[in-house]
Amino acid sequence: MMTFCEECHEMVAYSTKNVTMEKEIKGKKIEFEAKEAFCPTCKGSLFVASVRDYNLKQMDTAFRTAENLINVDEIQQILDNYNIGKRPLSVLLGWGEVTITRYLDGAIPTKQYSEKLFDILNNPENMDSILESNKHLIADAAYRKGKEALARIKSSELLELSSENKIDSITKYMLINLVEITPLALQKLLYYAQGFNKVFNGTFLFQDDCQAWAHGPVYSEIYHKYKDFGYNPIDLAVSYDESAFNILNSEKEVLDTVIRNFGCYSGKILERMTHSEHPWLVTRNGLSDDSPSNEVIEKELISNYFEQIKQKYNMLSTSDASDYSKDLFEKLFN
Numbered sequence: 001m002m003t004f005c006e007e008c009h010e011m012v013a014y015s016t017k018n019v020t021m022e023k024e025i026k027g028k029k030i031e032f033e034a035k036e037a038f039c040p041t042c043k044g045s046l047f048v049a050s051v052r053d054y055n056l057k058q059m060d061t062a063f064r065t066a067e068n069l070i071n072v073d074e075i076q077q078i079l080d081n082y083n084i085g086k087r088p089l090s091v092l093l094g095w096g097e098v099t100i101t102r103y104l105d106g107a108i109p110t111k112q113y114s115e116k117l118f119d120i121l122n123n124p125e126n127m128d129s130i131l132e133s134n135k136h137l138i139a140d141a142a143y144r145k146g147k148e149a150l151a152r153i154k155s156s157e158l159l160e161l162s163s164e165n166k167i168d169s170i171t172k173y174m175l176i177n178l179v180e181i182t183p184l185a186l187q188k189l190l191y192y193a194q195g196f197n198k199v200f201n202g203t204f205l206f207q208d209d210c211q212a213w214a215h216g217p218v219y220s221e222i223y224h225k226y227k228d229f230g231y232n233p234i235d236l237a238v239s240y241d242e243s244a245f246n247i248l249n250s251e252k253e254v255l256d257t258v259i260r261n262f263g264c265y266s267g268k269i270l271e272r273m274t275h276s277e278h279p280w281l282v283t284r285n286g287l288s289d290d291s292p293s294n295e296v297i298e299k300e301l302i303s304n305y306f307e308q309i310k311q312k313y314n315m316l317s318t319s320d321a322s323d324y325s326k327d328l329f330e331k332l333f334n
């Protein structure tokens with residue numbers, strides 16, 4: 001990007017650097033991350049229109065964040081999410097026809113109007129009830145487009161809920177069915193359940209990726225949920241609604257096998273076991289045992305490894321997984 005440097009008297013390719021700026025707006029001191037353009041030759045600062053526009057936007061965002069006011073991108077998101085125009089939305093909310101248009105052009109909404117917009121951004125069901133009660137105010141086509149968008153949001157939310165919950169429900173199943181389990185052991189059991197389910201039932205139990213941490217395979221989201229227990233057993237009263245959690249009977253068989261044949265070992269023993277296995281070793285790629293890493297253990301590695309185990313031990317059903325766990329324990333500790 002070129003601009004004219006008055007100091008050097010020539011066109012220069014300017015650079016930018018990050019700076020913190022401060023500005024007083026409505027009696028409040030607002031700090032924001034801005035950019036400054038400067039000349040690479042004389043290092044003097046330069047005026048560049050696009051950099052000024054960027055800084056104004058940063059300042060506007062910082063002010064709105066400090067005041068808890070909705071910003072332009074969020075308002076645009078409402079229009080996109082619900083597939084509705086600026087005018088119909090203004091009308092639905094009982095505002096002047098050009099209100100939303102003015103906000104998109106940068107006018108700052110009042111607290112009250114801002115709250116209303118946050119409310120429909122965050123709650124599709126509230127948008128739905130406004131759309132229903134005020135549909136006579138807007139064109140039929142606009143109403144139908146809005147309803148279709150709401151239906152799409154609803155179905156994608158349902159989808160997200162069911163896939164998101166799978167690893168959580170499996171975790172709960174383990175917590176309920178094990179007398180005592182630490183966060184470290186839980187991670188290993190999730191890993192074995194994933195591997196054995198793939199080879200016995202043909203599918204992965206959950207979509208979450210496993211990472212090759214220093215202490216073995218880890219599902220980081222679950223780790224963060226239970227990390228407060230440290231090296232102690234997870235001491236939580238867990239209950240779940242069987243029908244809502246949707247674990248198949250064939251999957252339960254695998255979980256029960258893993259609980260019976262691996263759940264009897266401590267987290268430290270399970271850690272040694274996974275440290276001797278191909279998927280973790282390959283993903284660590286020679287890292288020393290205590291080095292942190294977030295490297296993902298590819299699902300294919302897990303799938304191939306457990307397939308080999310199944311063949312090597314000639315496993316015919318899930319209960320044969322005991323041959324593997326016993327053998328591994330013998331090899332490592334005798």
Ligand SMILES: [Zn+2]
Nearest residue numbers: 005008039042
């Ligand atoms: Zn210059």
